Amino acid sequence: MNYSAQNLFPYLIVTFIYLAVAVDYWRIAKVPENTQLKLHSLMIALGLLVHAWLLHHSIFSAGFNLGFYQSISAILWLTVLIYWVTDRKYDLHSLQAFVLPPAALFALLPAFSVSNHYLPEAENRLFIAHIWIAMIAYSLFTFAALHALLMAIAERSLHHKSTLIKLPSFPPLMVMESLLFKIIGFGFMLLTVTLISGMWFSEDIFGQALQFNHKTVFSIMSWLIYAGLLFGRLKYGWRGRKAIRWTLTGFALLLLAYIGSQFVLQILLGK
Numbered sequence: 116m117n118y119s120a121q122n123l124f125p126y127l128i129v130t131f132i133y134l135a136v137a138v139d140y141w142r143i144a145k146v147p148e149n150t151q152l153k154l155h156s157l158m159i160a161l162g163l164l165v166h167a168w169l170l171h172h173s174i175f176s177a178g179f180n181l182g183f184y185q186s187i188s189a190i191l192w193l194t195v196l197i198y199w200v201t202d203r204k205y206d207l208h209s210l211q212a213f214v215l216p217p218a219a220l221f222a223l224l225p226a227f228s229v230s231n232h233y234l235p236e237a238e239n240r241l242f243i244a245h246i247w248i249a250m251i252a253y254s255l256f257t258f259a260a261l262h263a264l265l266m267a268i269a270e271r272s273l274h275h276k277s278t279l280i281k282l283p284s285f286p287p288l289m290v291m292e293s294l295l296f297k298i299i300g301f302g303f304m305l306l307t308v309t310l311i312s313g314m315w316f317s318e319d320i321f322g323q324a325l326q327f328n329h330k331t332v333f334s335i336m337s338w339l340i341y342a343g344l345l346f347g348r349l350k351y352g353w354r355g356r357k358a359i360r361w362t363l364t365g366f367a368l369l370l371l372a373y374i375g376s377q378f379v380l381q382i383l384l385g386k
Contacts, residue, residue, distance in 0.1 A: 126226040130299070132162035133195070133219035140211045142336055152208055159199050159215075166192050166222050174226045181247050182232035183247065184224040187374065191218040193254030197298075201258075205286055205294055213261040220274065241312075247310040253369060255302030256341075259295060260366035263359045266290055270355065296345070303341045310338060332373035340365035 136155045143151050170192060174185050181189075201207055259352045269285040285291065344361040347353035353361075 123226050125165060126223050126292050129162050129166045129169065130219045130220045132158055132165070133215045133222065136162075137211050137215040137222045138218070140208065148333060153313055155208075155211070156199065156202070159195065163192065163196055163199065166195075166218075169222070169225065173228070178233045179243070180233050180236045182228055183230045183374075184221075184266055185232075186250070187221045188225050189250055190219045190254050192252060194218065194257045197254060197258045200363060201294065201303065205290060207262075207265075207286060209285055210261060210265050213264055214258070245309065245312040248305050249373075250310070252302050252305035255298050255305065256366050256369055259302060262291065262295055262298065265361040266295065267359050269354075270359075292358065295362065296348055296356065300345060303338075303345060306334075306341065310334060331374050332365075333368045337368035337372060340368060 117126070136158050140152070140155060160170065166188075170185065170249055174180050174189070195214055195218045198207065198210055202210070266288065269288055269291065272285070340361060344353065344358065347361070348358070
C-alpha cells in the first residue's frame with residue numbers, strides 16, 4: 116500500500132501532538148504547580164482541532180463513510196475532548212497518561228484505511244443522530260474506563276501499595292469517584308437512547324426486527340451492568356473497588372459488542 120507524504124503528514128501531526136504532550140507530562144509532572152500544564156492544554160486543543168478536520172474529511176468527503184478506523188478515531192477524539200473539558204475543572208492531568216497514547220495511535224489509523232464503509236440512509240437525520248449519540252455514549256464509557264483505571268492506581272497509592280504505573284498526583288479520590296458516576300450516568304442515558312433508537316431503525320430502515328446477535332446481546336449485557344452499578348450506588352452507596360470493577364466490566368462488554376464485531380467484519384473479513 117502506498118501513501119503519499121502529503122496525505123499522511125496531517126495525521127502524523129496529530130499523533131505527534133498527542134504523544135508529545137503525554138511524554139512531556141511525564142517529564143515535568145513532579146514539578147509542583149508547573150505552568151507548562153497550561154501549554155499542554157493548548158497543545159491538546161490544537162490536536163483536537165486538526166484531528167476534527169481530518170475526521171470531517173475522512174467521514175464526510177463523499178457521503179457518510181464510517182468504517183472501523185474512522186469510528187474508532189472519532190470515539191477517541193470525543194474521549195480526548197471529554198478529558199480536555201473535564202480537566203479544566205477537575206485537574207485530571209494524570210489522566211493524560213491513559214487518554215493520549217491510544218488517541219495518538221487511533222488518530223493515525225484512518226490514513227491507512229483502504230476501503231470505504233458508507234452507511235445506508237445517510238440523509239436521514241434521525242439515523243445520523245442515532246449514530247452520533249451512540250458514538251458519544253461509547254466515548255463517555257471509554258473515558259469512564261480510563262478514569263476508573265486512574266482511580267485504581269490512586270487507591271493503591273493511598274494504601275502505599277506498589278503499582279506498575281507511577282503517577283505523581285491525583286485529585287481527591289472522592290472527587291474522582293463523583294466524576295466517574297456523573298460520566299457513567301450521562302453515558303447510561305445515551306446508551307439507553309442508542310438501544311431504543313437502534314430497535315426502531317432496525318425495523319424501519321432495514322425491514323427486519325432487531326436481531327439478537329452477539330453485538331445486541333453484549334450491548335444489552337453492558338447496559339444491565341451499568342444499570343446495576345448506578346442502582347448499587349444509589350441504593351447501597353457502592354464505591355471504590357466495586358465501582359471500578361463494574362465500570363471496567365461494562366466497558367469490556369461494550370468493546371465486544373461494537374468494536375469486536377466491526378473489527379471482525381471490516382478488517383478481518385473485509386466486508
